[in-house]
Each structure stands twice: as structure tokens, then as C-alpha cells.
Amino acid sequence: MMTQPFHTPHHGPRRLVERWKAVAADHRSRAAARRWRHVGTEPRWARSDLPARRLLGRIVVPFFLLGTIVFTLLATNVLPAPRADRAFFTGLAVLCAVSTVVAVIDLVVIRRRMAEQRRWHR
Template sequence: MAVQRRPGARHSPGRAGERHDFPQGPSGPGRTTPELRPQDEVRQGDEPVTARSDLELRRLLSRVFLGLFVCGTAAFAVLAAFSGDGPAPNRSTFEVFAAVCAAFAGIAVIDLTVIRRRLAAGQGRRPERR
């Protein structure tokens, strides 16, 4: 079935991306403003609301592992100082272990900084249940 047009009516294809399903705004034709419509609730479960990491536990674990990695760095550095260039494990092996422990200690420090900022922003508090 063909669409009948009025005689003399011009068909304007419009620009790409232009929507014609909203009323014309005060700026004139071609400039549309969307109407805000209430949307249905999309969330079906409660996980997006309550899925949060336990910042207190994470802070405790970061502190414990920071201490362990600092002690490991010191221990491997002492072992590297007292070992010679012989068969494995030798000085370079202990230096690599000390560097790895130092890197993990740095990661723990960065994690503690992030946790401190999040706790200061109030993200560590759980929402009250009703």
C-alpha cells in the first residue's frame, strides 16, 4: 500500500541522526529536545547495590602483606650481600627475589593509599537495611 501525499508537499529526508519523534523546541525546526520520560526499574537483583569490597579487611590484609614483603626484601638483600657468585642460589637470585618483594611492597602501599581515600570519601560504610 503506497502512502498518499498531499499535492505540493515536499519530502525532506532530514539530516543523519535527526529525530522527528519529539516536539519542536523553541529554537526552530530541526532542533529537537527530548522529553524526559520515567523509566522502569531495570535492576532485578540487589547485587549492584550491595556489591562492595570490605575495605577494612582489605586494609588489614594490605598492612599484613606490606610487613611481610618489607621483611622479605630485607632478608633477601642480606642473603644477596652474604652470598657469592657460585651455583644457584647465588647473589643475582637473591637480588631478584628482593626486587620482587620490594615491588609487591610498593603495590601494598598504593593499595593502602587507595583504601584511605575511599574510606575518607565514605565508601566503606554499608547502607542501612530496612
């Protein structure tokens, strides 16, 4: 006898979506439980570095953003530059923009992980 675990003729698409949401929630909770599983090699009173990373990210993001703006203005000759080397200022602007995006993504990840720590009382 074959049974279909997700969809049967008696249940509509709403039931299927509810089932998928339950499976996804179960996967998320299992992944979180795996993250906090202790194997015995970690220090007993280890502290999280998330608050320090958050502080560093909050300090660095405005500077990278300001650098992106200034170097973009220098590359477009809106601001007077000591040397008119557009490629150099364009490269610095791109480097600052990429660093800004990476720092903002890191802040989002930190926020999610800190919420997870609060939820699991860590």
C-alpha cells in the first residue's frame, strides 16, 4: 500500500502549505539545536563575541559609507582632488562600497544569532 505523505485527494493545497511550513520549522529548530550541541572540546565558560562584533560593525559601517561617498565624488571630479587619477579613486570607492555591504550583512547575521541566543537562553 503506497501512501503519499504530502498530498492526498482529501486535502487541499492549504493543507499542503501548512505541512511544508511545519517541515521547514522543524528543520530550523533542528539546525539551531545542532549549533548549540556541546561536544566537550569547547571551554566550559566560553563567551560569545557577538556584542563586540556588533559594536565594531556599528562603528565601521558609517566610516565605510562616508568613504564610499567621498571617493565617488573624487572619482567624478565633483570634489577637487590633489591628483586627477579617476581609476584610483574609483577603486577605493568600490572597495569601500563592498566593505559597507559586507559589514551590513554581518550586522544582520549578528542580529539573527543574538535573537537565537535569547530564544535558546544562551
